[in-house]
Amino acid sequence: MTQTLLQLRQQIDSVDQQLLMLLNQRATLANEVGDIKRHEGSPVFRPEREAQVIHSLQAASPGPLKGDSIAHIWREVMSACRALEAPQRVAYLGPAGTFSEQAAVQFFGSSIEHVPCASFDEVFRAATSGTAQFGVVPVENNTEGVVTRTLDLFLNSPVHVIGEISLLVRHNLLRLSPTLEGVDVVLAHAQALAQCQGWLATHLPNAERRAVSSNAEGARLAAGNPAWAAIASERAGAEFGLHLGAHAIQDDAFNRTRFAVICLPQVLGAPEASGKDCISLIVSVPNRPGAVHDILVPLKTHGVSMTRFESRPARSGQWEYFFYIDLQGHPSQPHVAAALKDLQQLCAFYKVLGTYPASD
Numbered sequence: 001m002t003q004t005l006l007q008l009r010q011q012i013d014s015v016d017q018q019l020l021m022l023l024n025q026r027a028t029l030a031n032e033v034g035d036i037k038r039h040e041g042s043p044v045f046r047p048e049r050e051a052q053v054i055h056s057l058q059a060a061s062p063g064p065l066k067g068d069s070i071a072h073i074w075r076e077v078m079s080a081c082r083a084l085e086a087p088q089r090v091a092y093l094g095p096a097g098t099f100s101e102q103a104a105v106q107f108f109g110s111s112i113e114h115v116p117c118a119s120f121d122e123v124f125r126a127a128t129s130g131t132a133q134f135g136v137v138p139v140e141n142n143t144e145g146v147v148t149r150t151l152d153l154f155l156n157s158p159v160h161v162i163g164e165i166s167l168l169v170r171h172n173l174l175r176l177s178p179t180l181e182g183v184d185v186v187l188a189h190a191q192a193l194a195q196c197q198g199w200l201a202t203h204l205p206n207a208e209r210r211a212v213s214s215n216a217e218g219a220r221l222a223a224g225n226p227a228w229a230a231i232a233s234e235r236a237g238a239e240f241g242l243h244l245g246a247h248a249i250q251d252d253a254f255n256r257t258r259f260a261v262i263c264l265p266q267v268l269g270a271p272e273a274s275g276k277d278c279i280s281l282i283v284s285v286p287n288r289p290g291a292v293h294d295i296l297v298p299l300k301t302h303g304v305s306m307t308r309f310e311s312r313p314a315r316s317g318q319w320e321y322f323f324y325i326d327l328q329g330h331p332s333q334p335h336v337a338a339a340l341k342d343l344q345q346l347c348a349f350y351k352v353l354g355t356y357p358a359s360d
């Protein structure tokens, strides 16, 4: 005979008690690791170790838990353990409820100290001044392309990239009333307005589109005026007491934004290999025919895959460009080291932005 609901719940309670004991045992061990790290002066956050923990658990799991769920659960477990070792302060474009905040929590788990900032420039400043140990900034969106301000800030900043997050971005129309009638102004970050332009042209063709510093800031403003609406996350709507006028209004159902996690190089030290890593570079080449082709040759020769190639004007007045390149691999791998060495020799400017575990 099958078991009753009561019997099954009693078993769940018993498993939960065992899990609680085991999780506390894990937290105690992490605390001891924290003591060693304090003694050695080494960093608390080890992204490559966390990536390895998750990958090996996903590989070992007999099911029925899904790989994604395993990653979520252990991200939170390690976040809580990490916070016991030392609180980690993370800066992002605020206020509360932005997608940047969501990305920060997706990467670090929820046991972090939040440092909301007014602009991307301020996130970089917070991460360089020590106000925060880490920053989270958007790099590119799959419908709107690169976030140019972030790429330009990378050029002259001393920060390194230590991780990446890909976030499914769902935009909603939020306002004080639950209908779309009487909306005069739609407020959002310029990127979000662009990602929803088709929907806006169809449903609110006469409303003024007003760019503000963040979507959550738009939500805050919309909470003060019944004729204004904001494009933002459900979380931002809840934060400012707004109704959901329309759900998932982004033009691309698979609208994703990629975020980079940044910090000063001394915060984490030299990045160790996780087994599935990525290297981000900024390079420029002499302005002569074939120079861009030439920088691809060492990658082909040494068998290194390139996953991204973006250009930004160098603002020299000479039609020169900086190229933002992502490669697969880690500099400790001989073929990657050889490709980087050959590449560097061809470049007028060469900067390693960071080496970090690739996001899944």
Ligand SMILES: O=C(O)C(=O)C[C@]1(C(=O)O)C=C[C@@H](O)C=C1
Pocket: 030, 033, 034, 044, 045, 046, 047, 049, 050, 053, 077, 078, 079, 081, 082, 085
């Ligand atoms: O292994 C470590 O270095 C730890 O501090 C433990 C732990 C974990 O909870 O597993 C916590 C924080 C680090 O980022 C990596 C892993």
